[in-house]
Amino acid sequence: MELMILLSLIGAVCSADITAFGQFMISRPIFCGPLFGYILGDIYTGLWLGLIVEMMWINAIPMGVSVPVDLTMMTILSVVWSCTAFQGCQEAAIFALALAIPFAYLYSEVDLGGRLFNTKIMHWIEKGIEQGKEYRITQGIFIGLFLFILRAGIAYFVFFIVGGIIFKQVYSFLPYEVVYGLKKAWYYLPVFGFGAVMYNFRNIKIPFLRK
Amino acid sequence: MAKRVSTRLFLRTFFIQSLWNFERLQNIGFLYVLYPVFKQLYPDKEKRKAVLLRHIGFFNTNPYMANIIFAMVINAEKSIADGDEKSVKKPEMIKAVMSGPIAAIGDSFFWGTWRPFVSFIAILLTILSVNIFDIFYIWIAPVAFIFLYNIVHLAFRYWILFVSFRLDEKMISLISKLEISYLGDMFRIIGLVIILTAIIFYFESFGFMPTMHLYFFDYTMPEALIFGIILLLSFLFGKFKPVIMFYCAILFSFILGYLEL
Structure with missing residues (x-):
């Protein structure tokens, strides 16, 4: 249980990096995947899952008012579920990733609610400034950050436990053919990833040939 | 004031999106970053209140490039605090005019070019460490990713803050002279070479010949x-x-x- 709380806290800090604090890219799957893999004793699975997510969602970044799916949560959930239940099992790791995606989408909705609540905090700060309570600016920033980490942390904790149970139960009942297919997916999902990455180069220009 | 305030201000810029909201986006983050400067420029509480309310409107830009606007707004506010009444509308104008263009530059360079480029290096290192080198070196890819990304990102954010303080309005012409699209194309060409190398190494291990791994692409392809x-x-x-x-x-x-x- 203590480990789950600690992992939830680290996960929440990584998720906060997406928009709320710094943007040092510790939230990117290629970093947070192996980080959680290392903590749980299987850096290889963490790195490989991180690699798949990083490549397939290479262009997903929050810009303006768009809130893309939380790739950090997707990666961390799959690494934690697979490393705690079936460590070193590649087919289980791929199944964990497939199961983590709906949870990440669910969290995006929760995050949306949080951002709507931030508007209320913003109005509270505005009122404070009008009343001469300037300290509300600093308070508001830290309340916003605290609430972000709190809701992400709670979501991680609940998803680790609930999702972990679902993952173990469903995976145990998968037929042999499906498990065999998932084992194959471990090797060819990066190929799909290469496809996503190559999309980046669709309108490449050679600088020295430009007028 | 520059150096002492700037270091504090630089650390505060990491919080620009901590209270991101759908109505006015980064407005509170903007106030939080500049609050120590406003406190120094406007010791009178009533004057400061007016300035804070003036700046609480909509604000949105790329968080890395925002440092340019912070520096230019501080310079403008300094002129206003010194009694230059002509500059009263300048901070709002800077925010309105600069936010969009510099956001486009920041998004296209940092998130459209530099981050994918560093990811490509990490992808290649992962494939090399898993298949070619010893598995012991597997940690190199994530460490290289975070190190390479941040050494450029942090240095740029810090540098641009000080340069913008010094150059002020000349910063606009400096930005327009920067060949961001040229730089972007160069990184994309190098990135393409890196990814093609990664693809070759990947299929060398899993594709063109039977290997000790599970072989999937090994036959007739x-x-x-x-x-x-x-x-x-x-x-x-x-x-x-x-x-x-x-x-x-x-x-x-x-x-x-x-x-x-």
């Missing part, structure tokens, strides 16, 4: 066909969302499993 498949997938990624492509891949794996291929 020529190199040209492999690259053709990747280009086809690239085309499909342009048409469909990554999540759809991911589940199609999983569905494909089930079919392969049932066919025992």
Whole structure:
């Protein structure tokens, strides 16, 4: 249980990096995947899952008012579920990733609610400034950050436990053919990833040939 | 004031999006970053209140490039605090005029070019460490990713703050002279070479010949066909969302499993 709380806290800090604090890219799957893999004793699975997510969602970044799916949560959930239940099992790791995606989408909705609540905090700060309570600016920033980490942390904790149970139960009942297919997916999902990455180069220009 | 306030201000810029909201986006972050400066420039509480309310409107830009606006707004506010009444509308104008263009530059360079480029290096290092080098070196890829990204990102954020303080309005002409698209194209060409290398190493391990690993692409698949498949997938990624492509891949794996291929 203590480990789950600690992992939830680290996960929440990584998720906060997406928009709320710094943007040092510790939230990117290629970093947070192996980080959680290392903590749980299987850096290889963490790195490989991180690699798949990083490549397939290479262009997903929050810009303006768009809130893309939380790739950090997707990666961390799959690494934690697979490393705690079936460590070193590649087919289980791929199944964990497939199961983590709906949870990440669910969290995006929760995050949306949080951002709507931030508007209320913003109005509270505005009122404070009008009343001469300037300290509300600093308070508001830290309340916003605290609430972000709190809701992400709670979501991680609940998803680790609930999702972990679902993952173990469903995976145990998968037929042999499906498990065999998932084992194959471990090797060819990066190929799909290469496809996503190559999309980046669709309108490449050679600088020295430009007028 | 510059150096002492700037270091404090630089650390505060990491919080610019901590209270991101749908109504006015980064407005409170903007106030939080500049609050120590306003406190220093406007010791009178009533005057400061007016300034804070003046700046609480909509603000949105790329968080890395925002440092340019912070420095220019501070310079303008300094002039206002010194009694230059002509400059009263200048801070709002800077925010309104500069936010969009510098956001476009920041988004296109940092998130459209530099981050993918560093990711490509990490992807290549991962494939090399898993398949070619010893598995012991597996940690190199994530460490290299975070180190390379941040050494440029942090240095740029710090440098641009001080340069903008010094150059003020001249910063606009400096930015317009920067060949960001040229730089972006250069990084993309190098990135393409890195990714093609990664693809070759990947199929060297899992594709062109039987290996000690589980072999999937080992039989009857020529190199040209492999690259053709990747280009086809690239085309499909342009048409469909990554999540759809991911589940199609999983569905494909089930079919392969049932066919025992």
